[in-house]
Amino acid sequence: MDDSQARKFQKDLNGGLTALVLLTVLERSNEDLYGYEIAKRLQKANEGEALFKEGTVYPVLRALAAAGLLTSRVVPSYAGPARRYYRITDEGRAMQRQWSDIWRQTRGFVDRFIEGSDV
């Protein structure tokens, strides 16, 4: 079995899903989070399976901020360089709801084939 095919499929799937997961993490969070913290939260939920790489989180966060779905502020840190904390915007919340609905529909659609219930 070719492992690189599996990885490529996973990568294609992750394209838009990483953005949805990041938006959801920030939507559920009561406080602002910075890149490393967010990556670690995802890592914990990942349960050892290599579903995604934490390195892909940072560029997506930046893209979401550029699109106005997140705001960010820089806080100086004693441990090292200043950290950029992210918070979801109202626009981001609306987008998260919309994307979640799309995800549920997509998941249901795909499952209907894979589980073979009404094909």
Add this chain to the structure above:
Amino acid sequence: MSANAPRSIDDYLKQLRAALADQDPALVQDALYDAEEYLRAEVAAHPGKSEADVLELIASTYGAPDEVAAAYRDTEVKVKAALKTPAPASASPHAGGLRRFFGVFMDVRAYTSLFYMLLSLATGILYFTFVVTGLSLSAGFAVLIIGIPFFLAFIGMGRVIALGEGRLLEAMTGERMPRRPVHPGAPAGWLTRIGEMLKDVRTWTTLLYFLLMLPLGIIYFCIATVGLAFGLRLALAPVVVLGRDLNFLPLGMALDMIQIDGRAVAAPHTFIGALFYMALGLVILALLMHLARGIGRGHARLAKSLLVEAGA
């Protein structure tokens, strides 16, 4: 895991830089900053393990350098497409010459570049004063105990200002500039840090850029104000002539368009004549806008080479 898996943070960053070699230097700076932040936090979170041990696991958590590079490349393409200001229709090669020439009035970039030119006198004075004051005080304080922290703070502030100037330039001209500052690297003693700053080419090119901004700012400001005053005065000639004919011209306002040594060399007396002046004024304004757009692009490239590429 591949044979040349990174063994240290520096190794990792080197491989990531190599994997992004074909990318915009501003993107490379951002990617390196993110990776360094993550890696240093990860090493700090595992005090019992050595740097090499932590990095052994990095490929499965943060991702191998080439995987991370691919993620940045993909995201950059998408973000660029989403944020790009659409080029005005007049910029298409199919548009006629006249339409392309005057189409510059529809181009947002030309206005923002013109605004940058007007602003550059103020920022130029600030940057110049910052560098001259900072350098001379650093030299003066060098013999005192506060000399070292003062110099570090001065250079650190310079980096923040450089980042801000980059953000301003990207907003005005669309040239991709870094969204993160240069990573300060591993915590180190003050003397080591100063040594590194002095050795870093970018420290000096950044200061050079700040100094250059004063003369450049003066030139940009003069071009913008003279061009605007000249062009707008001519373009508004019909209003002035109408004002005289309909008696709403403010007292003391002359019809003279251009005066040299107090003598009028051009003054329209009829409405038809004024229309010719207006046409001339619009041409001058269009030329100014083209010039502003060009200066904006050229200046952004200069800023990039001195503020971003020099250290890469």
